[in-house]
Amino acid sequence: MGTEATSKNIGPEEPKKAGRPRSEESTQAILDATWALMLDKPLQDISIEAIAKVSGVGKATIYRWWPSKCALVIDTIIDKVPPELEFPECQSAAESIKKQMQALIKAFAGDYGRILGEIIAESQACPERLENFRKNFIYKRRETVKAIIEKGIRNGEFSKCLDIDLAVDVLYGAIFYRLLVKHLPLDQAFAEQLPEFALKAIK
Amino acid sequence: MGTEATSKNIGPEEPKKAGRPRSEESTQAILDATWALMLDKPLQDISIEAIAKVSGVGKATIYRWWPSKCALVIDTIIDKVPPELEFPECQSAAESIKKQMQALIKAFAGDYGRILGEIIAESQACPERLENFRKNFIYKRRETVKAIIEKGIRNGEFSKCLDIDLAVDVLYGAIFYRLLVKHLPLDQAFAEQLPEFALKAIK
Amino acid sequence: MGTEATSKNIGPEEPKKAGRPRSEESTQAILDATWALMLDKPLQDISIEAIAKVSGVGKATIYRWWPSKCALVIDTIIDKVPPELEFPECQSAAESIKKQMQALIKAFAGDYGRILGEIIAESQACPERLENFRKNFIYKRRETVKAIIEKGIRNGEFSKCLDIDLAVDVLYGAIFYRLLVKHLPLDQAFAEQLPEFALKAIK
Amino acid sequence: MGTEATSKNIGPEEPKKAGRPRSEESTQAILDATWALMLDKPLQDISIEAIAKVSGVGKATIYRWWPSKCALVIDTIIDKVPPELEFPECQSAAESIKKQMQALIKAFAGDYGRILGEIIAESQACPERLENFRKNFIYKRRETVKAIIEKGIRNGEFSKCLDIDLAVDVLYGAIFYRLLVKHLPLDQAFAEQLPEFALKAIK
DNA sequence: CACTAAACGAGACGGTACGTCGAGTCTTGGA
DNA sequence: TCCAAGACTCGACGTACCGTCTCGTTTAGTG
Numbered sequence: 001m002g003t004e005a006t007s008k009n010i011g012p013e014e015p016k017k018a019g020r021p022r023s024e025e026s027t028q029a030i031l032d033a034t035w036a037l038m039l040d041k042p043l044q045d046i047s048i049e050a051i052a053k054v055s056g057v058g059k060a061t062i063y064r065w066w067p068s069k070c071a072l073v074i075d076t077i078i079d080k081v082p083p084e085l086e087f088p089e090c091q092s093a094a095e096s097i098k099k100q101m102q103a104l105i106k107a108f109a110g111d112y113g114r115i116l117g118e119i120i121a122e123s124q125a126c127p128e129r130l131e132n133f134r135k136n137f138i139y140k141r142r143e144t145v146k147a148i149i150e151k152g153i154r155n156g157e158f159s160k161c162l163d164i165d166l167a168v169d170v171l172y173g174a175i176f177y178r179l180l181v182k183h184l185p186l187d188q189a190f191a192e193q194l195p196e197f198a199l200k201a202i203k
Numbered sequence: 204m205g206t207e208a209t210s211k212n213i214g215p216e217e218p219k220k221a222g223r224p225r226s227e228e229s230t231q232a233i234l235d236a237t238w239a240l241m242l243d244k245p246l247q248d249i250s251i252e253a254i255a256k257v258s259g260v261g262k263a264t265i266y267r268w269w270p271s272k273c274a275l276v277i278d279t280i281i282d283k284v285p286p287e288l289e290f291p292e293c294q295s296a297a298e299s300i301k302k303q304m305q306a307l308i309k310a311f312a313g314d315y316g317r318i319l320g321e322i323i324a325e326s327q328a329c330p331e332r333l334e335n336f337r338k339n340f341i342y343k344r345r346e347t348v349k350a351i352i353e354k355g356i357r358n359g360e361f362s363k364c365l366d367i368d369l370a371v372d373v374l375y376g377a378i379f380y381r382l383l384v385k386h387l388p389l390d391q392a393f394a395e396q397l398p399e400f401a402l403k404a405i406k
Numbered sequence: 407m408g409t410e411a412t413s414k415n416i417g418p419e420e421p422k423k424a425g426r427p428r429s430e431e432s433t434q435a436i437l438d439a440t441w442a443l444m445l446d447k448p449l450q451d452i453s454i455e456a457i458a459k460v461s462g463v464g465k466a467t468i469y470r471w472w473p474s475k476c477a478l479v480i481d482t483i484i485d486k487v488p489p490e491l492e493f494p495e496c497q498s499a500a501e502s503i504k505k506q507m508q509a510l511i512k513a514f515a516g517d518y519g520r521i522l523g524e525i526i527a528e529s530q531a532c533p534e535r536l537e538n539f540r541k542n543f544i545y546k547r548r549e550t551v552k553a554i555i556e557k558g559i560r561n562g563e564f565s566k567c568l569d570i571d572l573a574v575d576v577l578y579g580a581i582f583y584r585l586l587v588k589h590l591p592l593d594q595a596f597a598e599q600l601p602e603f604a605l606k607a608i609k
Numbered sequence: 610m611g612t613e614a615t616s617k618n619i620g621p622e623e624p625k626k627a628g629r630p631r632s633e634e635s636t637q638a639i640l641d642a643t644w645a646l647m648l649d650k651p652l653q654d655i656s657i658e659a660i661a662k663v664s665g666v667g668k669a670t671i672y673r674w675w676p677s678k679c680a681l682v683i684d685t686i687i688d689k690v691p692p693e694l695e696f697p698e699c700q701s702a703a704e705s706i707k708k709q710m711q712a713l714i715k716a717f718a719g720d721y722g723r724i725l726g727e728i729i730a731e732s733q734a735c736p737e738r739l740e741n742f743r744k745n746f747i748y749k750r751r752e753t754v755k756a757i758i759e760k761g762i763r764n765g766e767f768s769k770c771l772d773i774d775l776a777v778d779v780l781y782g783a784i785f786y787r788l789l790v791k792h793l794p795l796d797q798a799f800a801e802q803l804p805e806f807a808l809k810a811i812k
Numbered sequence: 813c814a815c816t817a818a819a820c821g822a823g824a825c826g827g828t829a830c831g832t833c834g835a836g837t838c839t840t841g842g843a
Numbered sequence: 844t845c846c847a848a849g850a851c852t853c854g855a856c857g858t859a860c861c862g863t864c865t866c867g868t869t870t871a872g873t874g
Contacts, residue, residue, distance in 0.1 A: 063837085125248065134385075172380065197370075226865095424871080527729070588739055632851065
């Protein structure tokens with residue numbers, strides 16, 4: 001967990017609240033139900049009503065802890081999806097990036113990718129939600145990639161005068177392009193060709 | 204017009220239908236109202252009900268000709284948006300692409316881009332709608348870019364063994380990435396730097 | 407036929423109109439379809455739309471000749487239902503009335519009665535329709551009954567100072583009461599007992 | 610209240626339900642609005658939509674508690690109409706019946722009668738609704754009349770071998786006949802003549 | 813024999829209301 | 844204080860008919 005504007009942004013010093021504590025059971029039931037529904041049908045077709053029904057929870061309980069379906073969904077995939085694609089330690093920065101891109105393409109090819117696309121879609125109309133999404137899925141990974149690129153610059157693999165943000169966009173843009181527009185699949189061939197191809201731009 | 208699964212798929216030989224003909228007046232009123240609402244607020248907040256009210260048309264008339272809000276919106280921008288970004292005739296293919304990318308980035312920075320993003324979002328849940336969108340906005344332009352790239356290959360600007368589809372994705376992916384994820388703006392600086400940068404990958 | 411405010415109120419001197427004459431074929435198709443639908447489901451659930459579809463006729467053709475569903479239905483049963491319950495010629499007026507009441511009860515027990523009830527229902531809100539119904543179904547028969555009663559008065563069967571209208575209401579009221587409120591059936595037993603019973607009031 | 614198939618069929622032992630209780634305020638607002646509209650125009654011209662609007666209540670709230678406009682209307686008159694025409698205590702049963710019939714005719718002559726007629730009309734198509742109406746308006750009063758008649762039989766006013774149900778139909782049939790067919794008014798003259806006249810049949 | 817005029821089927825039109833769904837909020841009693 | 848249950852207002856959904864309105868096509872009588 002740990003999504004801003006959602007349920008679990010509590011600092012290290014909890015102020016010792018009175019009253020009945022939040023039910024861990026309900027929380028999990030909600031996340032489980034949300035995940036089950038997300039695997040079953042598109043995000044647009046999922047209602048808070050349905051999540052409440054499936055999880056056996058009062059609707060108000062959901063609204064108490066999450067401000068929007070989107071925020072709940074984000075917490076759900078954070079809760080459900082395995083640790084995270086870490087960058088493998090490689091000798092060259094390029095190799096490191098290549099491996100990670102390939103892992104990402106593979107991950108985006110399945111339900112995980114579909115759901116991410118649906119979240120981006122759902123967030124289009126609302127800047128805060130989109131920012132929330134970026135905080136949890138984009139920025140962290142971008143920072144990591146940028147660190148690798150900087151390492152590549154330091155060790156001479158990449159040009160010194162590289163615009164790092166632009167580089168990241170060129171490297172990963174095509175993946176998001178296919179993820180969302182779906183004109184071509186995020187398949188094995190794509191995973192094999194894209195990294196080498198895109199990396200040419202930053203060398 | 205001319206969108207599949209929408210209102211105007213009439214072959215060259217119209218079979219001379221009986222009954223009162225479709226009202227061109229209503230059609231235009233619907234498109235006008237849709238466009239006005241789209242400029243005013245996000246697609247998600249627009250209801251068929253509102254479009255009917257604003258256009259002074261019966262709801263059923265909208266449903267008779269468009270299967271979904273999305274289809275209507277696509278027909279609307281087709282109807283409303285100026286001719287289309289043509290590729291300027293340049294001596295080099297690279298130059299031609301660069302100019303067109305810059306024009307595209309500029310166009311995507313305003314309402315046109317916002318609306319396109321909303322359409323992609325709205326279509327995420329439904330393959331047919333997304334395909335409909337691609338037919339009208341993606342494929343045509345991709346074909347044009349691909350033709351230019353092929354020209355570039357022929358005249359030696361680009362590598363002979365270039366995967367053209369991949370090249371297009373790398374060139375334009377970053378634009379869609381920023382359009383939809385909005386982590387960074389589609390601004391002047393981006394327009395100036397991206398083309399040259401991305402083109403390095405295909406040279 | 408011959409319903410006021412409906413399709414066939416043509417005086418003896420038709421003004422010799424130009425243009426295509428009314429299609430007898432369509433007229434019959436409409437009446438047939440209406441009748442078929444009326445046997446199938448309650449009047450409330452029958453739409454002009456459905457009648458048009460079933461009869462293969464344009465909606466406007468129905469509206470051209472009948473001002474309301476009710477008027478059409480009245481014309482339909484006039485068209486479909488066998489001649490009419492005539493009063494049998496009997497020696498005594500009382501006997502004559504009794505026979506006719508029994509015939510009426512029997513007739514009201516089936517679809518004919520059901521439909522008549524539905525027409526009365528449908529006409530409740532609109533005085534003109536109700537008057538139209540009375541013209542076609544009530545007044546004529548009342549006149550006949552009244553004539554018989556007058557005959558009975560003349561030949562000494564009934565009291566000289568009888569309020570004839572009131573007498574008719576008492577005789578037939580119970581039948582309509584059961585027809586519309588349905589608290590008890592219009593069955594054989596009722597047919598056997600009512601006439602003798604009610605006639606006691608007017609002797 | 611207390612109408613079957615409507616909102617308030619609660620046995621003596623309410624099972625102590627969870628959740629927010631039904632809003633008495635909304636219930637009354639709905640009944641008030643329905644009554645106001647019923648006084649204003651024919652039942653056929655009243656929509657649930659309008660009742661919701663006038664009462665300031667969500668449409669769903671109406672549908673939650675009443676299955677049909679008819680059921681709501683029945684509950685409304687039960688709620689709105691004064692105690693009920695009681696049988697006056699008279700020495701003779703005949704006198705008692707006469708007084709009550711006159712009161713009934715007078716009551717039926719106004720809005721109350723009009724609305725009752727509209728309810729019978731509206732219920733024609735649906736046996737359950739009609740039964741619901743009978744339960745609340747017909748049976749109770751019939752039972753009372755029947756009790757008086759039985760008393761009359763016991764004290765020798767009426768014949769011993771009287772079919773009581775038939776007697777009630779003959780007494781009241783004419784009233785319903787005029788209420789629904791409207792061929793003659795439910796006026797003062799009718800009220801004065803009918804009872805004596807009809808009672809002759811059962812003496 | 814063309815011309816006129818009305819009726820015809822088909823079906824689109826602006827409306828109104830339907831009955832349902834879900835949103836987000838509120839109000840109970842019990843834990 | 845939290846929770847489930849569930850009622851609340853509100854707004855939109857997509858559908859069904861209403862009664863009206865064009866269309867192009869018959870089908871008479873008239874000129």
